[in-house]
Amino acid sequence: MFRSTPSRRILIVTDAWRPQINGVVRTLESIGRVLQAAGHDLHYLTPQRFWTLPVPTYPEIRLSLATRRAVARHIGMVAADHIHIATEGPLGLLARQYCLDRELAFTTSFHTRFAEYLAMRMPVPQPWTYGYLRWFHSAATRTMVPTPSLRQDLLDKGFRNLTLWSRGVDGERFHPGSKTWFTDLPRPHLLHVGRVAAEKNIGAFLELDVRGTKIVVGDGPDRLRLMRAFPDAVFLGYRHGEELGAIYRSADVLVFPSLTDTFGNVIAEALASGTPVAAFPVTGPLDVLSDPKAGALDADLGQAVLRALTLDRADARAHGERFTWEVSAAQFFQALEPVLAPSRKMRA
Incomplete structure (x- = not known):
């Protein structure tokens, strides 16, 4: 659907990246491959560019020790037509502020129920975390969410400007076939x-x-x-x-x-x-x-x-x-906003 459009330079900012193995990383990598194959110039701003610290109780996740200046320099060098901020962590915050300071439009996405995850590990009330998430996404032209039921749940919590962005699967890697594992273990x-x-x-x-x-x-x-x-x-x-x-x-x-x-x-x-x-x-x-x-x-x-x-x-x-990732990438691309597009006044 987006193959007939002129090539665009797209920057995706994400605090979740390799070596993490999760749905956020897999999604961003997968749609990136589709967008690049369609002729778009894709760039990522990830923790790999910075020193990081492990999250307490969850060392697989590392938070970037990025500076405002370093993030601004990288975003300025990319000179993207579209900026998408995928996560609400340190890099997402710095990229958000960069866009607001320069009155650039950007989109965000809601991948993870951090309020529930945090409450499982620390005595942080979920309404507090949802207040932060609502504030973070309020500045975006639109926020992409993966399912209709999540969209309704977030609307009920006061989020606005939500649009659907589904997920895909690699049909060549994941397909029916013969049973080659677990043959010596009791079924099912x-x-x-x-x-x-x-x-x-x-x-x-x-x-x-x-x-x-x-x-x-x-x-x-x-x-x-x-x-x-x-x-x-x-x-x-x-x-x-x-x-x-x-x-x-x-x-x-x-x-x-x-x-x-x-x-x-x-x-x-x-x-x-x-x-x-x-x-x-x-x-x-x-x-x-x-x-x-x-x-x-x-x-x-x-x-x-x-x-x-x-x-x-x-x-x-x-x-x-x-x-399919082709459908997912098309939804993502159609939801992007030009950085210089006229839009509602963004709120810090």
Whole structure:
């Protein structure tokens, strides 16, 4: 859809970047490849340019020790037609102020429920964090959100100028095929993929009283604790590329116990692999699993697993084919705003 447009120079500012492995990084990298293939000049401002410090209790995430001057110099050198601020951390704050100081229009996106995540680790009331997030995004021409249910939730919390930006999946990497993993483990093979952290609610999956083998792919601060608590589960650590695709294809069900994800990229990856999904009926799964033939939603996660085991893998794959990075990149591009576009008065 955006291939016929003139080439644009786009700057994406993000506090989340490699070596982090999460949905934000995967999304920004994936749409970047599509936009570059369409002829656009894409630039990223990431923590890789600066000294960083690890986040307490979550060392995988590192915060940039960037200065206002360094960020301004980089943004000025890029001279972008469009500026998108993807995260609300130190780099996002400095880029936001740069744009406001020069009356440049910019867009933002809402990827993560930081209010809920922070409250799990520190005694910070969620309304305080949402107040900061609302203030941060209020200066943007528009804020991109991944699902209709999240959009409504944020509107109810006082956010404005929200537009939808869905997610995609690499259909060449994640596709149906033969079962090559777990052949020596009792079936059914129940899989979880994602960060092994408190906000993912993995305990709700591992505590299920269901037959078969529970398998966890990923790493994070809760991995050792969960390995000790659930010795019968199989923990594989991070897996990537074709190996990860083969793991999805070999699973009977992906179990997605998170109550706080805004989309759930791994749901789309599982569906594209022909693997049905079991999840709670909350924001993210409610939107992605809109076809009951592709996955099962239930407040009783065990019942969702049992129903998912009865679903046809071909139906899961057919639903998963709806999510492509080409469509996602087109939505992102159409939501961008020219930096010099006339717009409403931006608020600091």
